[in-house]
Amino acid sequence: MATVIAFWVLAILSVVASIAMVVTKNPVRSALALVGTFICVAAFYILLSAQFIAAVQVIVYAGAIMVLFLFVIMLLNLGSPGALRERGSLQPIIATGLGICFLIALLLSGSLLSLPLPAGVRPAEYEPLGTVRAIGINLYDPNQPWLFPFEATSILLLVAVIGAIIMAKRKV
Amino acid sequence: MITTSHYLVLSAILFTIGVIGVLVKRNPIVIFMCVELMLNAANLSFIALGRHFGQVNGQMYVIFALAVAAAEVSVGLGIIVAIFRSKETINVDEVNLMKS
Amino acid sequence: MLSTSNLAMWIILLPFLGFLHNAFAGLIWKKNAKKVVSYVAPGVVLLAFGVALMVVMTELPNAHDHRLIGALIPGTSAATPWINLGGMRINFELLVDPLSLLMAMIVTGVGGLIHVYATGYMAEDPEQPRFFTYFNLFITMMLILVLGGNFLLMFVGWEGVGTCSYLLISFSYKQSENAKAGNKAFIVNRVGDLGFALGMMLIWSVFGTLSYFTNDGKGVLQLAGAGHAEGAHTALHAISVMGTPVSVAVLTTICVLLFVGAMGKSAQIPLWVWLPDAMAGPTPVSALIHAATMVTSGIVMVTRCSWLFSQAPQAMQLVGYIGLATAFVGATIGLVQNDIKRVLAFSTVSQLGYMFLACGVGNYTAGMFHVTTHAIFKALLFLGSGAVIHSMLGEQDMRKMGGLRKKIFKTWLVMWVGTYAIAGVPGLSGFFSKDEILHSALSSPGNGMFLYGVGLAIAFMTAFYMNRLMHKTFGVTAQFVDGELPHQHHSNFDDHDAHGHDDHAHGHDDAQGVGVVEGHGHSQVHESPASMMIPLYVLAALSVVFGAWAKMTGAFEKFLEPVAPHMVHGEAPITESMGYIISACVAIAGLTLAHVLYRQAKVMERGQLYPAETKTRWEKNPLHPYTFLLNKWWWDVIYNGIFLKIGGIFAILLWKVVDAGIINGTIEGLGWIVGGFSRLFRKLQTGYVRNYALAMLLGVLVLVLGVLGSWTIAAK
Numbered sequence: 001m002a003t004v005i006a007f008w009v010l011a012i013l014s015v016v017a018s019i020a021m022v023v024t025k026n027p028v029r030s031a032l033a034l035v036g037t038f039i040c041v042a043a044f045y046i047l048l049s050a051q052f053i054a055a056v057q058v059i060v061y062a063g064a065i066m067v068l069f070l071f072v073i074m075l076l077n078l079g080s081p082g083a084l085r086e087r088g089s090l091q092p093i094i095a096t097g098l099g100i101c102f103l104i105a106l107l108l109s110g111s112l113l114s115l116p117l118p119a120g121v122r123p124a125e126y127e128p129l130g131t132v133r134a135i136g137i138n139l140y141d142p143n144q145p146w147l148f149p150f151e152a153t154s155i156l157l158l159v160a161v162i163g164a165i166i167m168a169k170r171k172v
Numbered sequence: 173m174i175t176t177s178h179y180l181v182l183s184a185i186l187f188t189i190g191v192i193g194v195l196v197k198r199n200p201i202v203i204f205m206c207v208e209l210m211l212n213a214a215n216l217s218f219i220a221l222g223r224h225f226g227q228v229n230g231q232m233y234v235i236f237a238l239a240v241a242a243a244e245v246s247v248g249l250g251i252i253v254a255i256f257r258s259k260e261t262i263n264v265d266e267v268n269l270m271k272s
Numbered sequence: 273m274l275s276t277s278n279l280a281m282w283i284i285l286l287p288f289l290g291f292l293h294n295a296f297a298g299l300i301w302k303k304n305a306k307k308v309v310s311y312v313a314p315g316v317v318l319l320a321f322g323v324a325l326m327v328v329m330t331e332l333p334n335a336h337d338h339r340l341i342g343a344l345i346p347g348t349s350a351a352t353p354w355i356n357l358g359g360m361r362i363n364f365e366l367l368v369d370p371l372s373l374l375m376a377m378i379v380t381g382v383g384g385l386i387h388v389y390a391t392g393y394m395a396e397d398p399e400q401p402r403f404f405t406y407f408n409l410f411i412t413m414m415l416i417l418v419l420g421g422n423f424l425l426m427f428v429g430w431e432g433v434g435t436c437s438y439l440l441i442s443f444s445y446k447q448s449e450n451a452k453a454g455n456k457a458f459i460v461n462r463v464g465d466l467g468f469a470l471g472m473m474l475i476w477s478v479f480g481t482l483s484y485f486t487n488d489g490k491g492v493l494q495l496a497g498a499g500h501a502e503g504a505h506t507a508l509h510a511i512s513v514m515g516t517p518v519s520v521a522v523l524t525t526i527c528v529l530l531f532v533g534a535m536g537k538s539a540q541i542p543l544w545v546w547l548p549d550a551m552a553g554p555t556p557v558s559a560l561i562h563a564a565t566m567v568t569s570g571i572v573m574v575t576r577c578s579w580l581f582s583q584a585p586q587a588m589q590l591v592g593y594i595g596l597a598t599a600f601v602g603a604t605i606g607l608v609q610n611d612i613k614r615v616l617a618f619s620t621v622s623q624l625g626y627m628f629l630a631c632g633v634g635n636y637t638a639g640m641f642h643v644t645t646h647a648i649f650k651a652l653l654f655l656g657s658g659a660v661i662h663s664m665l666g667e668q669d670m671r672k673m674g675g676l677r678k679k680i681f682k683t684w685l686v687m688w689v690g691t692y693a694i695a696g697v698p699g700l701s702g703f704f705s706k707d708e709i710l711h712s713a714l715s716s717p718g719n720g721m722f723l724y725g726v727g728l729a730i731a732f733m734t735a736f737y738m739n740r741l742m743h744k745t746f747g748v749t750a751q752f753v754d755g756e757l758p759h760q761h762h763s764n765f766d767d768h769d770a771h772g773h774d775d776h777a778h779g780h781d782d783a784q785g786v787g788v789v790e791g792h793g794h795s796q797v798h799e800s801p802a803s804m805m806i807p808l809y810v811l812a813a814l815s816v817v818f819g820a821w822a823k824m825t826g827a828f829e830k831f832l833e834p835v836a837p838h839m840v841h842g843e844a845p846i847t848e849s850m851g852y853i854i855s856a857c858v859a860i861a862g863l864t865l866a867h868v869l870y871r872q873a874k875v876m877e878r879g880q881l882y883p884a885e886t887k888t889r890w891e892k893n894p895l896h897p898y899t900f901l902l903n904k905w906w907w908d909v910i911y912n913g914i915f916l917k918i919g920g921i922f923a924i925l926l927w928k929v930v931d932a933g934i935i936n937g938t939i940e941g942l943g944w945i946v947g948g949f950s951r952l953f954r955k956l957q958t959g960y961v962r963n964y965a966l967a968m969l970l971g972v973l974v975l976v977l978g979v980l981g982s983w984t985i986a987a988k
Contacts, residue, residue: 007174011182018186018209022193027202034205037186041212044179048219053234057215060238065208065245072249073201076256091962095195098969103188105976107181109983129228135235138228146232153239160243167250170257195966 003047010047014040027073031066038062050130179220187213198263200252204245211241274487275335276350277368280342282323283376284366284415290316291408297401306400313404314387317411321380328373335368338834339485341421342366350421359480365421367484371835374640375418375565375572378647382564383411385807389655390556392803393662403443403554410436414565418572422482423472423492426573430468430537433566434461440561441553453552460546464536468573471529478518478526484576496579520584527580527587530573531594538570538624541598545907547621551613555658558613563620563654564647571627571643575636578836582634592632592716596726599625603733605904607740611668612657615741619694620650622730626709629727635712636836637829642709644828645701645819649693652811656687659800659808660745670744677746679797682805684746686812691742693815695735696859698852701819706731707855708823711848720845728858735862743870 014037021033038061045054128134139146186209193206215234222230293312297305331340341350344364355362366372387407394400413436417429434457442454475492476482485491534540539547550562561567574581574591581588602622609615623646630639661668663680677684693700696707710731713723799805822828846854903909956963 004174007178011178014182015185015189018189018193021202021205021209022189022196027199030202030205034209037209038212041216044182044216045219047174048179048223050219050223050231050234053215053219053231056235056238060242061208061212065242068245068249069201069205072252076253091966092196095192095962095966095969098966098973099188099192099195102191102969102973102976103184105973105980106184106188109976109980129226130231134228135231138232139235149236153236156243157239160246164246164250167247168253191969195962195969198962 006043006047010040010043028070031069031073035062035066038066052130052132052135176220176224180217183213183217183220186216201249204248208241208245211237274339274341274485275331277327277331277340277342277366279323279327279331280340280366280368280419281344281346283320283327283380284344284412284419285346286316286320286323287408287411287415291405291412294401294405294408309401309404310391310395313408314384314391316408317380317384317387320411320415321377321384324373324376324380327368328377331368332370332373338369340368341485342368344425355424362422362424362482365425365483366419367421368419369835370831371572371575371640372419374644374832376415378644379411379414379418379565382647382651382811383414383560385810386556386560386564386651386655389559389658389804389807390554392801393556393658394554403440406436406439406443407560410440410561410566414569417569421484423475424482427468427472430533430569431465433561433569434458434465434537437550437561437566440557441550443553443557450552453549457546457550460543461536464533464543467529467532467536471526471533474522474526474529478522493577493579496583523580524584524587527577527584528590530577531587531591534570534573534628535594538567538628539598539621540570540594540625540628541601544598544602544621545911548614548617548904551611551617555613555654555661558617559651559654559658562617563650567620567624568627568643568647571624571631571639574628574631575640575836578631578636581631588632588634590632591628592723595625595628595632596723597625598622599629599730600726601905603730603737606737607733610671612660612670612673612741612745613654613668615670615737616650616653616657619734619737622734623650623694626706626727626730629713629723630709633712633716633723635709637832638705638708638712640832640836641822641828642705645693645705645815648811648818649690649701649815652686652808652815653690653694655804655808655811656683656690659683659804660687662800662804663797670741673745674747676797680799682799683808686808687742687746689812689815691738695738695863696731696855697863698856699820701815703855703859704819704823707851710855711851714845714851715843728854731855732858732862735859736866739863739866740870743866747870
């Protein structure tokens with residue numbers, strides 16, 4: 001029962017926060033609203049027994065990435081509302097309409113609505129899968145396909161670091 | 173009882189909000205945030221479906237998605253800074269080199 | 273199996289090499305170009321004549337059925353394809369038979385003499401190499417025309433000689449009337465060429481080939497002549513292709529279309545108007561192209577296709593009547609012309625009509641006989657008139673000549689030979705060939721007397737106007753003062769070189785200045801140089817002996833016998849010797865009448881015209897015979913009226929309504945519609961990334977809905 005209440009509260013919170021992120025004109029507020037959404041999502045992960053991912057979500061997203069965002073906003077001095085005036089056009093209306101249509105189409109696809117929980121999997125059996133231990137064993141297990149992508153990801157991050165530096169450098 | 177479908181519907185709603193945000197906003201940083209929101213929505217459905225089938229694969233995907241998102245944000249923000257340097261603005265409507 | 277000729281290609285290639293040489297002579301020889309060209313150009317043509325003679329002597333007698341096939345390109349065979357498209361195969365092949373060899377010999381022989389003459393005539397023209405480039409190219413093309421082994425190669429030559437004719441008529445292109453005359457010739461010929469091309473296409477669709485003779489016996493002329501070989505020389509037989517008979521109507525259409533081509537090239541009514549204007553070219557051009565060779569290509573073509581024509585009696589009748597009408601009209605106009613070259617031009621028109629008359633009544637051999645003799649004596653007359661013009665420093669108006677006999681006696685002598693030859697004085701070439709045509713015409717059943725009567729009238733007029741020309745030019749009192757002749761400017765470069773080619777023999781006078789020439793009683797009129805006179809002597813000698821030789825020995829008829837059918841059906845009511853006597857009487861009567869009328873100069877004062885030809889009295893009445901004839905039956909005026917005025921109105925209609933209105937309107941309308949759509953769609957291309965992203969979302973939505981739809985359908 002507690003999980004049901006938690007789900008609905010978090011669901012409403014996350015949707016409201018994300019809507020707020022889109023609606024507000026101040027990018028700093030947008031960023032803060034997004035942090036709220038991220039934290040809600042992290043809570044969902046715990047509800048879904050993915051404790052390690054929840055922790056990483058908070059550390060990487062709500063922590064590092066959002067700091068990066070705020071840092072750039074402050075750096076470029078875009079913080080004040082109205083710095084980027086939204087001119088009247090049909091784009092928001094059309095975009096909202098199309099977006100809702102898209103959502104309805106996703107929901108109509110049916111498979112989203114017809115998945116009962118749990119499908120033959122007990123929470124007790126699934127619970128250990130979200131631990132750091134389980135993640136680590138799976139990630140480095142040579143019999144599973146995750147080792148090579150993991151190493152590739154490290155190269156990706158390296159490239160991203162170099163790229164970000166090159167981009168942000170004043171003059172090459 | 174909260175079923176997997178609940179999570180999936182929530183994920184769809186968040187994703188759609190992200191889509192609308194990308195289309196509506198003119199501040200590229202906020203657009204980025206919306207993209208992050210869409211990524212998170214996708215991650216949420218991965219985890220939900222991973223639990224649904226009792227597999228660890230969903231979580232694995234999310235780990236990689238997180239890494240890629242971190243890389244993407246760092247490069248993307250670098251680009252934004254570079255654009256701001258050359259144009260003195262980052263309004264996407266004024267960065268319209270594609271219009272002849 | 274047809275024999276092959278290895279030499280024939282060189283008849284064509286030699287002048288072609290000459291053409292290439294002359295075109296680049298300036299590059300190769302620098303300042304000596306003119307001198308080298310004046311040896312090379314006649315040299316290659318005379319060499320080609322030698323090759324043609326060799327073919328006649330050595331290859332032709334051994335050939336089966338008097339027919340050889342040759343390759344056009346050295347090192348290849350006659351089966352080398354030029355065009356090979358699916359079912360269409362056209363070879364680089366030559367047909368060497370008595371007809372093509374006869375024409376090759378005329379073209380290279382007479383042409384060679386005219387080349388020699390032209391070296392003298394054009395000696396002072398700074399553009400002499402260009403002239404000989406065209407001249408050699410013309411000879412090449414003419415030889416392709418006569419030697420080509422299929423209709424398409426003949427058409428190549430046909431168009432080639434047309435082009436050369438155009439280039440040479442407007443040789444002095446800086447004078448606009450020359451350029452206009454060239455245009456006129458070219459445009460009128462286009463009409464005829466269209467007929468030829470259509471006829472050729474029809475032949476293709478009916479016979480499935482354009483070759484005259486092929487080894488498998490499927491050539492056009494083989495199929496057409498198949499019945500003749502079995503001895504049915506006079507009766508009509510059905511031509512059949514692959515066992516299917518070809519209807520007479522189709523054959524008639526083919527023949528009429530081909531004849532339309534001949535009309536244009538050979539200046540027959542109604543496409544004859546260009547030939548008199550073509551006299552704007554230098555006189556050797558008139559002699560070579562517009563008298564001796566190119567204009568006879570229509571007759572050659574009709575003779576070449578005689579197996580076809582003989583199966584289409586109506587087409588032959590058309591040929592005959594058109595020929596007769598042209599001969600008559602040309603002769604009447606020739607009676608009153610005052611320009612010495614124009615008299616000869618109309619005489620040419622008239623004689624060409626004679627030749628077609630011969631073809632029309634079925635005596636192709638007589639037509640070709642007249643082609644040959646005419647080539648000789650008309651070249652002689654033209655070259656002689658060129659010598660006269662040359663002596664008169666470019667003057668062409670006979671009213672301003674006169675009294676030249678003593679001054680240029682040799683020219684006078686050869687001109688007399690030519691005149692008697694064309695007039696038909698017994699014993700000379702023209703007498704025999706013309707009489708043979710008249711005799712064939714008389715033999716023609718049904719209308720023989722009519723054809724014969726008109727033919728005699730034309731012969732009478734021919735004798736008359738030729739003698740008139742001689743008297744006005746050489747007889748009576750001089751109508752000019754020697755020493756005061758104005759220099760006529762006919763060269764492009766007279767602006768720089770005050771004494772162009774027309775007065776080149778006065779180089780020694782001119783060197784001391786114009787003043788020496790004028791007003792010092794120094795005779796300007798002079799005999800032409802040897803290079804011009806020797807061809808005249810040769811042609812004069814041929815004019816005398818050729819006809820008699822050919823007739824007496826029968827060599828000509830025997831030579832041409834394998835080529836053309838003798839199609840004269842009826843019997844002449846008079847014997848041949850009777851015909852000779854009548855022809856001779858008519859010719860002498862015509863000469864005598866002109867002699868009586870023009871012997872005495874009626875008016876002695878210089879510059880005044882003969883009373884009989886002072887047209888002031890009549891010039892206001894357009895239907896008075898003199899005015900009527902002087903203006904060429906108003907033919908040009910009528911053509912102008914029809915084709916320029918009415919055609920102009922039609923053209924304006926097409927321009928303003930059809931072109932500007934409908935076509936342009938449609939195009940611009942389309943453009944406007946496209947432009948409108950573009951203006952509409954351009955708004956979509958905002959350049960704003962989010963707009964594009966919106967479109968992307970729309971696309972995703974469509975995809976999702978599509979997938980959903982397909983699921984739904986699959987579920988049912």
